[in-house]
Amino acid sequence: MSIDQYAPCPCGNGKKVKFCKCVDNAQDLEKVYKLIQGGQAVAALDRINQLLQEAPNTAWLLATKSELSLQLQEFEVFIQTSERFLQLKPDNPLALSMKSMAVGIERGPAEEAARYLLDSFAESREDLHPITLTSITMLLGSLRATGDLSVAGFWINMFENLASEEVQAPFDKSSLNLLCRTPVTDLPIPRDAPYRERMTEVGALTKTFRYGQAESKLRAILRDFPDSPGPLSALLICQLAQLNRSGVADTARKLSVNKDVSEENRLYYGALALEVSADDELHSPQRIRYHEIADDEAAIQLLRSNSNTFEDNGDEGKRVQAAIVGDEVPAKCVFSVFDGSIREPGDHVSHQGTVAVFGKQTDRPCRVLVLASNVVGQRAEVDEIIESLDLGAELELSKPASFGFYTTVLERAHVKPGETIGPIEKSAQAKLVVRDCLNMPLNLFDGKSPLEIHEDESQRFKLLCFLYHLECSQVSGLTLSAVHDIYSGLDLEIPKSNLRIVGNEIKLDGPIDLLRFDFSSEDVEDQFLLAVYSEMVQLGSERKIRELCGVMYGRPELMKDPELRSMVIGQVIGQESNPDRVSELIDELYDAAIELKAPVGQIVLEKMGMLASQGKDQEAQLYLVDKIKKHPDDPYLLSFLQRVQGMQQPGGVPPAASPVANDSGLVLPGNEPSAPAQGESKLWIPGS
Ligand SMILES: [Zn+2]
Structure with missing residues (x-):
C-alpha cells in the first residue's frame, strides 16, 4: 500500500501530499499511517517521536502527533505539540483550529478560542477539517458553561452556512433568542x-x-x-x-x-x-427568603396540609435546592406552590415558587428556603406560607440565587386541575403568558412591571425594546395574538409586519417582519406559506415554525406532499395535548412514511409507547405485533427487539415521546416523570 499522492497532506494546510512538499520522506509517512490505520496509536506516536528527534520542525509530524495525543487524551502533550506546530506554521488552518481547542482545554477565554477559529476559517481552502468541527462544538460548550449563550446564536448561524451541515450545539439552540442569530x-x-x-x-x-x-x-x-x-x-x-x-x-x-x-x-x-448586557436588566427579581426554623417536621406537616402546595418527591429537586444553600445533604422536603385561582372547572393554576425544608445538621440548624416569582397579583399564596411558617433568624446565602431571567417566569409551569391533573391547552397558555408579561416586575424598570410603568413617557423606549426582545424570544405560548394582546394591554400601537412579496421574492426590512407576519389569514397563498416556511427555518425561529405548521396542516393542497406532510405533522404533534389526537396524528405520520418508503420503526415505537402510557397495554401489544409482521426488516424495530431480548429487562424500553414538554424541570402534579422509570415499565415486551 502506498499513500495517495493526491490525498490532502496530513499537515492540514489543504494542499495535496504531492504538492505540499512538507513530507520529505514518503516512506516515513506511509509507516506512520499504516500503524494508525491498524489501530496502533501508541506505536505510531513512538515512531513519530523518533522521527521528531531527527527533524523537530516537521509540520506533518507535529500535526499527526497533536491529533494522536488528542485521541489518546494526553492533553498536556496535545497542548505543547500544537503550540509548536502553530509557531512553525502560523497560517496553517489545522494548527489554528488546534490552538483554539487548546485554549478551550485550558479553559481560556472564549474570545481567544474564537479568534483562532476565525483565523482558521480565513486560511481554509478546503472543507472544514473534522478537528475544526470539534473545536466549534467545544467553543459552544464553553459558552454554555459560562452561561454566555447570548452571542452563541451568531456563531451557530455562521458555521451552519460554512460547514453546510447542522452544527451539533451542546445545548438546545432552539431556545436561543433570535436577535443574535440574524x-x-x-x-x-x-x-x-x-x-x-x-x-x-x-x-x-x-x-x-x-x-x-x-x-x-x-x-x-x-x-x-x-x-x-x-x-x-x-x-x-x-x-x-x-x-x-x-x-x-x-x-x-x-x-x-x-x-x-x-x-x-x-x-x-x-x-x-x-x-x-451583563447587568441582569432582563431579570425578574425573585422573592428569596432563607431562615432558620425551630422545627422542621412541624413545617413539613404544615406545608403538606396546605392545599396550594404539591410535594416534589424527586431527588433531583432536593439536590438542586441544597446546592443553592451550599449543603452537601439534599433538602428534606421540597414543595411547589401553586396559586389558588381554581374557582371553577377549566381554571388553571400557575407555579408560584418552591419551598425547601432542610433538616438539622451538626453545624447547621433546621432551615427553610423560599424562592418565588414576584408577578403582581400572584403573590398571596407564597406570602401566606411565609407568614404561617414560624421563621427564625434570617440567614445569608453564600452566593445569591439568580435564576430570574424573565422567560423563565413566562414559561413557569401551569397546570389544569381536573379528574386527572394535566397540562393546559396552548390557547390557555397564551392567556397566561399575556397576564404574566404585563405583571412581572423587571430590573429594567427598577422592579416595576410593564403595566405599572406603561404610562411613564420616560420609560417608553425601554418598554418597546423589551417587547422587541420578547417578540424575538422562543417563549412557548407566545402566539401572534398574545403579542398583540400584550401591546394593546399596554396601550401601545400593535406593530405591523413589513413583509411583502415582490415578484416571487419575499422582502423584509428585518427578521422581525417574519415574526410579526400573520400567516393564518386565508388570503395567504399556499406557495407563499411555503416560502415563508423556508425563511423561518433559516431564521431558526422554532416558535414561529410551530405556529406556521399549524396553519399549513390545514391546507389540503400542501399536505399532498408526503415529505412536507411528515415535517408538518411532527411539529403539530408537539403542540397537541389531547392523547387521542396525538395517537391519530402518529397514524398520519405512519401513512406519510409509507408513502415516502421511509422506515417506520420509530413511529411505530412512539405509537406503542403512547398507547401504553394511556394504559392500553393490550392495544399496544396487538399494534406492535401487527407492525412487526408488516415490516420485518425495519432497522428500528429489529434493534428494539434485539435490545429487549438481549437485556431481558423491561427498564430498557426506549421512552415514548411524550406530547407534554415540561421544560421547567419541575415535577408537577400529573406530570411526574412516569415514563419509563427504571425497571417498572408496564409495556408488554415481546418474548418476556
Ligand atoms: Zn504538508
Missing part, C-alpha cells in the same frame, strides 16, 4: 459617504472571516466620522463574530440612540443591548 444586516452607506471605498475593503475582509482586521479598519473610519450608522453596524457584526459581548452591548447601545437610524432598527439595537 442581526440586522449592515445599515446602508450613503451614496456620497466619503468612507464608501473603505467600507468596500471592510466588506471584503468580513467575507473571508478576517473580522479582527475589519474591526481595525472600522475603528479608523469611526475616528474620522464618529457615530456613522453604517460603520457602527458593521463593527457590531465584527464584535458578534469575535464573541466580544461587552463590545456588542456598547455598540448596540450607541446605535439604539443614533438619530440617523430608523425607529424600527433603533428598537432592534436597544433589544440587542439588553440581550447581551
Whole structure:
C-alpha cells in the first residue's frame, strides 16, 4: 500500500501530499499511517517521536502527533505539540483550529478560542477539517458553561452556512433568542459617504472571516466620522463574530440612540443591548427568603396540609435546592406552590415558587428556603406560607440565587386541575403568558412591571425594546395574538409586519417582519406559506415554525406532499395535548412514511409507547405485533427487539415521546416523570 499522492497532506494546510512538499520522506509517512490505520496509536506516536528527534520542525509530524495525543487524551502533550506546530506554521488552518481547542482545554477565554477559529476559517481552502468541527462544538460548550449563550446564536448561524451541515450545539439552540442569530444586516452607506471605498475593503475582509482586521479598519473610519450608522453596524457584526459581548452591548447601545437610524432598527439595537448586557436588566427579581426554623417536621406537616402546595418527591429537586444553600445533604422536603385561582372547572393554576425544608445538621440548624416569582397579583399564596411558617433568624446565602431571567417566569409551569391533573391547552397558555408579561416586575424598570410603568413617557423606549426582545424570544405560548394582546394591554400601537412579496421574492426590512407576519389569514397563498416556511427555518425561529405548521396542516393542497406532510405533522404533534389526537396524528405520520418508503420503526415505537402510557397495554401489544409482521426488516424495530431480548429487562424500553414538554424541570402534579422509570415499565415486551 502506498499513500495517495493526491490525498490532502496530513499537515492540514489543504494542499495535496504531492504538492505540499512538507513530507520529505514518503516512506516515513506511509509507516506512520499504516500503524494508525491498524489501530496502533501508541506505536505510531513512538515512531513519530523518533522521527521528531531527527527533524523537530516537521509540520506533518507535529500535526499527526497533536491529533494522536488528542485521541489518546494526553492533553498536556496535545497542548505543547500544537503550540509548536502553530509557531512553525502560523497560517496553517489545522494548527489554528488546534490552538483554539487548546485554549478551550485550558479553559481560556472564549474570545481567544474564537479568534483562532476565525483565523482558521480565513486560511481554509478546503472543507472544514473534522478537528475544526470539534473545536466549534467545544467553543459552544464553553459558552454554555459560562452561561454566555447570548452571542452563541451568531456563531451557530455562521458555521451552519460554512460547514453546510447542522452544527451539533451542546445545548438546545432552539431556545436561543433570535436577535443574535440574524442581526440586522449592515445599515446602508450613503451614496456620497466619503468612507464608501473603505467600507468596500471592510466588506471584503468580513467575507473571508478576517473580522479582527475589519474591526481595525472600522475603528479608523469611526475616528474620522464618529457615530456613522453604517460603520457602527458593521463593527457590531465584527464584535458578534469575535464573541466580544461587552463590545456588542456598547455598540448596540450607541446605535439604539443614533438619530440617523430608523425607529424600527433603533428598537432592534436597544433589544440587542439588553440581550447581551451583563447587568441582569432582563431579570425578574425573585422573592428569596432563607431562615432558620425551630422545627422542621412541624413545617413539613404544615406545608403538606396546605392545599396550594404539591410535594416534589424527586431527588433531583432536593439536590438542586441544597446546592443553592451550599449543603452537601439534599433538602428534606421540597414543595411547589401553586396559586389558588381554581374557582371553577377549566381554571388553571400557575407555579408560584418552591419551598425547601432542610433538616438539622451538626453545624447547621433546621432551615427553610423560599424562592418565588414576584408577578403582581400572584403573590398571596407564597406570602401566606411565609407568614404561617414560624421563621427564625434570617440567614445569608453564600452566593445569591439568580435564576430570574424573565422567560423563565413566562414559561413557569401551569397546570389544569381536573379528574386527572394535566397540562393546559396552548390557547390557555397564551392567556397566561399575556397576564404574566404585563405583571412581572423587571430590573429594567427598577422592579416595576410593564403595566405599572406603561404610562411613564420616560420609560417608553425601554418598554418597546423589551417587547422587541420578547417578540424575538422562543417563549412557548407566545402566539401572534398574545403579542398583540400584550401591546394593546399596554396601550401601545400593535406593530405591523413589513413583509411583502415582490415578484416571487419575499422582502423584509428585518427578521422581525417574519415574526410579526400573520400567516393564518386565508388570503395567504399556499406557495407563499411555503416560502415563508423556508425563511423561518433559516431564521431558526422554532416558535414561529410551530405556529406556521399549524396553519399549513390545514391546507389540503400542501399536505399532498408526503415529505412536507411528515415535517408538518411532527411539529403539530408537539403542540397537541389531547392523547387521542396525538395517537391519530402518529397514524398520519405512519401513512406519510409509507408513502415516502421511509422506515417506520420509530413511529411505530412512539405509537406503542403512547398507547401504553394511556394504559392500553393490550392495544399496544396487538399494534406492535401487527407492525412487526408488516415490516420485518425495519432497522428500528429489529434493534428494539434485539435490545429487549438481549437485556431481558423491561427498564430498557426506549421512552415514548411524550406530547407534554415540561421544560421547567419541575415535577408537577400529573406530570411526574412516569415514563419509563427504571425497571417498572408496564409495556408488554415481546418474548418476556
Ligand atoms: Zn504538508
